Amino acid sequence: MRQLTFLLIGLFLGVSFMLTLNHFQPDEPSLPSISQVEAASSQPEEASLTAQDLFEMARIYDEQADGLQSEAASLERKALGMTSKSHRDPKGFRRAGLMNIARLRWKAASEHRELA
Secondary structure, eight states, X not given: OHHHHHHXXXXXXXXXXXXXXXXXXXXXXXXXXXXXXXXXXXXXXXXOOOHXXXXXXXXXXXXXHHHXXXXXXXXXXXXXXXXXXXXXXXXXXXXHHHHHHHHHHHHHHHHHHHHO
């Protein structure tokens, strides 16, 4: 009976952990990559894009690049702030992770500028 109780408690905790994990995943906007845009542009379109459409697409990519750059700068400031509070991140794993994410955001921003 005791083993069954532990089994049920473990099962309940596992399910609740998985539900919590799925609930707190960040919602990142699905941005098209350069290869997706190139593949889409190589396909013939039935209706050609006007200059206004292209200008609007460039503006959207530029706004997304601005957002990515501001997020990257914020992450870098947060990571640099951790150096003065080394008791919160003694091995530097969190700081390294933030710097890696910031690097990826800078790269994505430069790709969006290129697309714009």
